[in-house]
Amino acid sequence: MSKQTINLNVNGQSVTAEAEPRELLIHVLREQLEITGPHIGCETTHCGACTVDMDGMSVKSCTVFAVQAQGKEITTIEGLGDPDKLHVLQEKFKEHHGLQCGFCTPGMITRAHRLLEENPNPTEEDVRFGIAGNLCRCTGYQNIVKSVMAAAEELNKPESVT
Amino acid sequence: MITGNFEYHQPGSIPEAVALLSKLGDDARVIAGGHSLIPTMKLRLAMPEHLIDLQAVKELRKISVSGGEVCIGAMTTQAELIASEELHKAAPIVRETSLQIADPQVRYMGTLGGNVANGDPGNDMPALMQCLDASFTLSGPDGERTVNAREFYEAAYFTARDDLEILTEIRFPAYSGGYAYEKQKRKIGDYATAAAAVLLTKGADGSCEQASIALTNLSDTPLFCEEASRQLVSDGLDSASVNSAVASAMGQIDPVDDNRGPAEFKRHAAAIILRRAIQQAWARA
Numbered sequence: 001m002s003k004q005t006i007n008l009n010v011n012g013q014s015v016t017a018e019a020e021p022r023e024l025l026i027h028v029l030r031e032q033l034e035i036t037g038p039h040i041g042c043e044t045t046h047c048g049a050c051t052v053d054m055d056g057m058s059v060k061s062c063t064v065f066a067v068q069a070q071g072k073e074i075t076t077i078e079g080l081g082d083p084d085k086l087h088v089l090q091e092k093f094k095e096h097h098g099l100q101c102g103f104c105t106p107g108m109i110t111r112a113h114r115l116l117e118e119n120p121n122p123t124e125e126d127v128r129f130g131i132a133g134n135l136c137r138c139t140g141y142q143n144i145v146k147s148v149m150a151a152a153e154e155l156n157k158p159e160s161v162t
Numbered sequence: 163m164i165t166g167n168f169e170y171h172q173p174g175s176i177p178e179a180v181a182l183l184s185k186l187g188d189d190a191r192v193i194a195g196g197h198s199l200i201p202t203m204k205l206r207l208a209m210p211e212h213l214i215d216l217q218a219v220k221e222l223r224k225i226s227v228s229g230g231e232v233c234i235g236a237m238t239t240q241a242e243l244i245a246s247e248e249l250h251k252a253a254p255i256v257r258e259t260s261l262q263i264a265d266p267q268v269r270y271m272g273t274l275g276g277n278v279a280n281g282d283p284g285n286d287m288p289a290l291m292q293c294l295d296a297s298f299t300l301s302g303p304d305g306e307r308t309v310n311a312r313e314f315y316e317a318a319y320f321t322a323r324d325d326l327e328i329l330t331e332i333r334f335p336a337y338s339g340g341y342a343y344e345k346q347k348r349k350i351g352d353y354a355t356a357a358a359a360v361l362l363t364k365g366a367d368g369s370c371e372q373a374s375i376a377l378t379n380l381s382d383t384p385l386f387c388e389e390a391s392r393q394l395v396s397d398g399l400d401s402a403s404v405n406s407a408v409a410s411a412m413g414q415i416d417p418v419d420d421n422r423g424p425a426e427f428k429r430h431a432a433a434i435i436l437r438r439a440i441q442q443a444w445a446r447a
Contacts, residue, residue, distance in 0.1 A: 001167040001168070001169065004170070020167070021167075021168055021169060021170035021213070022164060022165045022166070022167055022168060043163040043204070044163065044201060044204070045197060045200075045201055045267075045268065046351065048265070048267060051267060057241070057270035057271070058266055058267045058270060059267055059270055059271055060267045060268070062163075063196065063197055063200050063201065063271070064196070064200075064271070065170070065196075065200070065213075067170045067215075068170075068196070068215060068217065070172075111266070111267070115266075129350075130266055131266075132265045132266065132350040132351065133264070133265030133266050133267040133268065133350075133351065
């Protein structure tokens with residue numbers, strides 16, 4: 001099957017890839033664009049490790065064909081923060097031990113980012129329900145929930161006057 | 163997990179989509195949110211040679227309420243159903259059901275049309291639509307027709323929709339009485355072990371004026387429980403008549419042993435879930 005040209009905006013940059021229609025978004029992101037933050041955990045829509053933000057929605061990029069994402073804006077963990085300037089969620093995951101092996105973390109944080117955009121003052125139950133599509137096999141979720149709650153609190157602080 | 167090869171099409175309107183499907187015939191499948199179809203394609207249980215993606219058909223993405231009737235475009239996502247205050251006022255049972263489907267990521271992509279058209283007995287919206295007495299609009303090469311949700315499902319994955327038709331719209335009467343969608347599942351994201359949709363209207367004298375019951379994943383199709391619904395209206399909601407209505411509904415189910423448990427367990431769970439749904443709907447009526 002012939003390849004098609006796919007134009008995406010990934011983390012604020014316009015990018016182009018050539019992909020067969022059957023190539024999944026996660027494969028194009030990782031293998032062609034070398035954006036390896038989103039992980040392949042189960043590849044069956046269950047684990048959420050491949051979660052990216054697509055036009056303001058959290059999606060599992062293993063269950064979207066890259067051609068379906070034509071023209072869309074994609075944000076991955078790489079677009080949220082970097083080692084020199086961590087995103088508040090990354091800071092709080094670090095501070096509250098919201099990760100152990102780290103495999104689920106990019107998907108978890110990308111999902112939590114969208115959750116807090118939609119609901120800046122979540123209850124603990126809202127957070128648990130909101131990250132139900134992301135599996136973690138290490139933490140038992142306690143510290144992940146704490147981290148997201150702490151990030152919400154931080155983001156809601158009035159900006160300090162300098 | 164790589165799917166078979168296919169050619170990708172993205173029509174911009176319903177006539178264009180119908181024409182494409184007529185031209186490509188059996189080799190083509192329509193894709194809505196894709197969260198049932200893509201996993202099936204990965205397992206190569208489905209190997210369509212053409213995918214007709216409806217995402218660019220703007221007229222399929224709408225929610226409107228007018229004159230006591232709700233009309234929802236087939237490409238409206240579960241997330242959009244949940245977010246719509248207008249829909250929540252007109253039929254609060256929809257949000258309650260949508261929130262119990264899959265997980266947030268799936269609900270951003272999964273659509274009402276895909277959920278009802280797929281014919282998977284595990285899907286939640288078919289029983290809900292039977293409960294609400296919805297009708298589905300189908301567009302095909304010979305024009306449009308309407309099929310009632312209660313007559314749409316023939317067997318697992320077999321529906322009244324012809325292969326060359328596209329399900330475009332879902333319509334049902336607004337309903338503000340008591341409601342409940344109760345679902346027993348092993349974990350978030352799973353299909354129902356047993357689920358029940360119940361609508362009950364309480365009259366000024368406290369009697370049950372209207373009742374509608376439908377069940378999910380307890381047979382190879384969703385089940386509208388006409389007799390059980392009628393019984394609640396004629397006999398009321400005291401415990402003896404609820405028992406009798408539940409027994410009547412249980413007479414319709416035909417669960418099978420699978421990884422959600424043996425059929426006997428599902429019968430047990432189904433009776434509990436239906437009873438809870440009736441109690442909850444009546445408490446809200």
